[in-house]
Each structure stands twice: as structure tokens, then as C-alpha cells.
Amino acid sequence: METIKNYLDSIFIGLPESEEIMRLKSDLQDSMEDKYIELKREGKTENEAIGIVISEFGNIDELLNEMEVQTKMNQSQLPTLDLEPAKEYLSLKHKSDKMVGLGVWMIIFSTSILAFVYQALEDNLFLTQLSGNAKNTFPALIFLVFLIPAVAILIYSGTKLDSYKFIEENKFKTTLATRAYVENYYNQEKTKQTQGVIIGVSVCFLSLVPALISNMISDDATTYGGSILLFMISIAVYILITTGSKANACKQLLQIDEYKVEKSKESKVIGIVASIIWPIAVCIFLFTGLVYHKWEINWIVFPLTGILFGGFCAVYSMSTKEN
Amino acid sequence: MISSDIIRGYNDIIILYLLLEDSSYGYEISKNIRQITNEEYVMKETTLYSAFARLEKNGYIQSFFGEETQGKRRTYYKITQEGLQYYKEKCEEWEVTKEVINKFIKEMG
Structure with missing residues (x-):
């Protein structure tokens, strides 16, 4: 049937x-x-x-x-996607998503290490001979050491799929053999995706535990707790980004759910908003850190941006669905 | 099995005939054609539905939603007065056609 x-x-x-x-x-x-x-x-x-x-x-x-x-659209003018290129797209897309996951992981991890180094210097755990000013700048240096390659990886990951742009723009049609293969693959991946989401979300919730415990101990410990929280969130985010990758690539090839021809507009809007809001978040983070030396608290900008951005995506898809 | 090219001009007759008694829906009509012709003629799905579209456009049949059965709300078709008239004309046309062609048919022993 x-x-x-x-x-x-x-x-x-x-x-x-x-x-x-x-x-x-x-x-x-x-x-x-x-x-x-x-x-x-x-x-x-x-x-x-x-x-x-x-x-x-x-x-x-x-x-x-x-x-x-x-x-x-005159269908016959659209390029046909055979099985081999479709398989290659699936594997490239997965690789590219793993790189995105790695890039995002590095960004969040860098904020985690930043909070940690900041507090460790404060507590004179190492580099005790540094001047006060250097102590404020040193964590930012470490942050940049992670941030720069992360940005490079994110940019590179985007170029990997250049030759398959027409797929992401929904300008293709598939052969029946391709469809059958992708459908089969999608059904296998769907269950894995659900498992991945469950694990990722669980790690997110668990990340609150060290933050809460450290909060009970002392103010200084809170920063370490925050660092652990960010580290766990970075892992959760990596899982969440990579886990749906194969299933989403299948959905794109099958042009179903959020990848229906008329829906691709929506993800473009979300993409544009994402490319504005996240760099702003990084700017705020660096600014409040370097100028006001608020490293111990300003990492909060990332979870906040995440929540706001998630809320925006949800509201946006709801409102477009109603139309 | 009869090729669909030969019979093309007479698909309308076949469908209208099956609607003479009672309204019906896609699969029932296609099944009836298969049974009546002892599987000599199987009408393709797209042929059937393009005939429906053409007949409805010309006002020869009318479509309506049937009662829900087995979770499906089928599109039913019924013949109109114009459709009945058209059916009669097509039958007469066939009589003439048959006579004409028969003049060129020779029993080869």
C-alpha cells in the first residue's frame, strides 16, 4: 500500500x-x-x-x-537524481553535518573552557605570576584559539555541498529506484534519530545537575559548575546536530515534511535569522568579556540566544503552517 | 488484449454504459470493464480518469462525494440528460462505423 x-x-x-x-x-x-x-x-x-x-x-x-x-515547473527540465549521486549526497551531507556539529561543539566548548580558565586564574590555580590585566585577557586568547578554527570549519562545511546546491533548492526529481532506496534508508535512520534526540535532550537536562550542586557550594564553584554545564551542553548539541543528519538528508531527497517544495522558503528565513543572531551573540559575548570583564556570567548569552532562537523557529513555523 | 489506441474513441461509450443503471466510482467501473470484456480490455487508470474529466467538462456526467466506506470517501459519477443523449449518438455512430468497416472485412479461410 x-x-x-x-x-x-x-x-x-x-x-x-x-x-x-x-x-x-x-x-x-x-x-x-x-x-x-x-x-x-x-x-x-x-x-x-x-x-x-x-x-x-x-x-x-x-x-x-x-x-x-x-x-x-516543467518537470522534464529538472535534473534527474540517480541512485549513485543520491548516495554520495547522503554521505557528503552527513560529513558536512558532522563538521557543523564539531564547529558548534568547539564554539560552546570554548566558552566552557573560557569560564573554567577565568575562574582558575582567579583562584590562582596556575600561571600565578601573571599580572591582573593579563589574567583578564588570557582566557579570551584561549577562547579565540578554539573559536577561529571552529569558524573555519563551519565555513568549510558549507562549501562541501556546493555541487549539490540544486538538491537543497529542491530543483531536481528522483528516479523510482533512488526513491525506493532513500525511503528504505530513511526508515532505518528514523529510529536512530529518535534515540539520538532522547540522549541529547537527556544530556541537556543532566547538565543542570553540576550547575545546581556547585551553586550550593559557593559562588566560585558556580563558575566551574557553569563550565561543566556548557561542556555537557556542547556534547548534547553535537549529538542533536549529527543525529538527525542522515534522516534529514533523506527527507530532503524525498521532498517531504519540512523539505516540501513550497516549504523550503521557511527554512531559508530561519537560516537568515540564524546567521544574524548567532554572530551578534558572539559579539555581545566578546564585548562584555573583553571590555567589562564579565567572563564569569556573560556565557549566559549563548543558552539565552538558543532559547530565544528556538522559540522564534517554533513561532515562525506555527504561523506559516496556519497560512 | 485490445490495444488502447484502437478503442480510444469508444472509451466514452463504455463508461457511459456502465453509468446508465446507477452511479459508480473509478475502481468499480474499471473492474466492470475488465469483467464484461473477459479481461480483453483493461482500461488504464489515467485513461479512465481523463475520460471522467472530459465527460464532466462537457456536462455528460456529474461527480459527487459518496458516503464514506472503509475510511474512504470516494468520488462517484452519475450520467446527466446530456450524457444520455451523447451516449445515444455515440451508439448510432458506432452502428454506422461497424457497417462501414464490415464492408472491408473478409473472412480469410
């Missing part, structure tokens, strides 16, 4: 989603499913039944001509 639905989905890709077309699609699906069920009842195997149903489907152009459908 799923195969019939997928078959129709692949045929209707790129067609306007008007009421008329959607009605036609669901009529065709009902009809094909009825035929499939009857063939199965006559004792045909699943494969035989599907084979017959699809071979008796006919030619969609015949139908579209009759309905005078103007195909918005």
Missing part, C-alpha cells in the same frame, strides 16, 4: 497542489488500492499485485493534458 502512495507521490511531484489535483491524486490512490486489495484476495503475491497495479496505471501526461494542468 505504501508503495502505491510513494509511486503517486513521485508522479505528482512538482504539480500544483490545487484542490482539483489533490482530489485526483486521492481518487487515483483509492482506485489503485482497491485494485491492489482485490488482486491480493485473488491470491497474487504482494510484488505481483503492485506490479499489475503500476503497469495498469498508464501515462500521467494523458490525464494532465485533459485537465489542462499547467505544470508550474
Whole structure:
């Protein structure tokens, strides 16, 4: 049954989603499913039944001509994605997401190490001969040592997928073989994604434990607790970024959920907002740190930005869904 | 099995005939065609639905939603007065066609 639905989905890709077309699609699906069920009842195997149903489907152009459908995008002009490039896209996308994960991990980790070094210097745990001024600047130096390669990695990860831009712009169509392979792969990855999300979110919550405990001990310990909190969040974020990567790449290839042709606008808006809000957060962080020496508290800007950004994404998708 | 090219001009007759008695829906019509012709003619899905679209556009049939059965709310079609008229014309046209073609048919022994 799923195969019939997928078959129709692949045929209707790129067609306007008007009421008329959607009605036609669901009529065709009902009809094909009825035929499939009857063939199965006559004792045909699943494969035989599907084979017959699809071979008796006919030619969609015949139908579209009759309905005078103007195909918005001329499908035949879109590049076809074969199985091999699709596999390569999946693997490249995963690699690129791992790099993004690593980059983001390094940024958050650098704030964690920054908080730690700042407090350790304050407590005279090492480098005791440094002057007061140097003690304020030294943590920033360490921060930059992590930040610069992190930014480099993030930029590089973006260029890795340049040759597959047309996929991310939804300007392609897939062959049936590709679709079947990706669907299969997606179903395997979906469960892994759920597990990853559960682990990532758990680590997020657990990260509060050292922060709360250290808070009970003393003010100075709070900074160490904050450092551990950031470290655990950095790991959680890495898990969250990389875990959905394969499943999301599949969704992109299948053009489902948030990767439907008309929906890609939304992720673009979110992308633009992200590329503005995060550098601002980093600027605020560096500014309050270097100018006002508030390293012990200003890391809060990152979790805050995260919460605000997450809230924005949720509200934005809700409002576009309603439209 | 009959090729769909030959029969193309007569798909309308077949569908309208099956709607003469009662309204019906896509799969039922396609199943009836298969049974009546002893599987000599199987109408492709897209052929069937483009015929529906054409017939409805010309006012020969009307579509409406049926009662929900097995979780599906099917589109039913019923024949209109114009459709009945058109069916009669097509039948007459076929009689003539049959006579004309028959004049060129020779039993080869």
C-alpha cells in the first residue's frame, strides 16, 4: 500500500497542489488500492499485485493534458537524481553535518573552557605570576584559539555541498529506484534519530545537575559548575546536530515534511535569522568579556540566544503552517 | 488484449454504459470493464480518469462525494440528460462505423 502512495507521490511531484489535483491524486490512490486489495484476495503475491497495479496505471501526461494542468515547473527540465549521486549526497551531507556539529561543539566548548580558565586564574590555580590585566585577557586568547578554527570549519562545511546546491533548492526529481532506496534508508535512520534526540535532550537536562550542586557550594564553584554545564551542553548539541543528519538528508531527497517544495522558503528565513543572531551573540559575548570583564556570567548569552532562537523557529513555523 | 489506441474513441461509450443503471466510482467501473470484456480490455487508470474529466467538462456526467466506506470517501459519477443523449449518438455512430468497416472485412479461410 505504501508503495502505491510513494509511486503517486513521485508522479505528482512538482504539480500544483490545487484542490482539483489533490482530489485526483486521492481518487487515483483509492482506485489503485482497491485494485491492489482485490488482486491480493485473488491470491497474487504482494510484488505481483503492485506490479499489475503500476503497469495498469498508464501515462500521467494523458490525464494532465485533459485537465489542462499547467505544470508550474516543467518537470522534464529538472535534473534527474540517480541512485549513485543520491548516495554520495547522503554521505557528503552527513560529513558536512558532522563538521557543523564539531564547529558548534568547539564554539560552546570554548566558552566552557573560557569560564573554567577565568575562574582558575582567579583562584590562582596556575600561571600565578601573571599580572591582573593579563589574567583578564588570557582566557579570551584561549577562547579565540578554539573559536577561529571552529569558524573555519563551519565555513568549510558549507562549501562541501556546493555541487549539490540544486538538491537543497529542491530543483531536481528522483528516479523510482533512488526513491525506493532513500525511503528504505530513511526508515532505518528514523529510529536512530529518535534515540539520538532522547540522549541529547537527556544530556541537556543532566547538565543542570553540576550547575545546581556547585551553586550550593559557593559562588566560585558556580563558575566551574557553569563550565561543566556548557561542556555537557556542547556534547548534547553535537549529538542533536549529527543525529538527525542522515534522516534529514533523506527527507530532503524525498521532498517531504519540512523539505516540501513550497516549504523550503521557511527554512531559508530561519537560516537568515540564524546567521544574524548567532554572530551578534558572539559579539555581545566578546564585548562584555573583553571590555567589562564579565567572563564569569556573560556565557549566559549563548543558552539565552538558543532559547530565544528556538522559540522564534517554533513561532515562525506555527504561523506559516496556519497560512 | 485490445490495444488502447484502437478503442480510444469508444472509451466514452463504455463508461457511459456502465453509468446508465446507477452511479459508480473509478475502481468499480474499471473492474466492470475488465469483467464484461473477459479481461480483453483493461482500461488504464489515467485513461479512465481523463475520460471522467472530459465527460464532466462537457456536462455528460456529474461527480459527487459518496458516503464514506472503509475510511474512504470516494468520488462517484452519475450520467446527466446530456450524457444520455451523447451516449445515444455515440451508439448510432458506432452502428454506422461497424457497417462501414464490415464492408472491408473478409473472412480469410
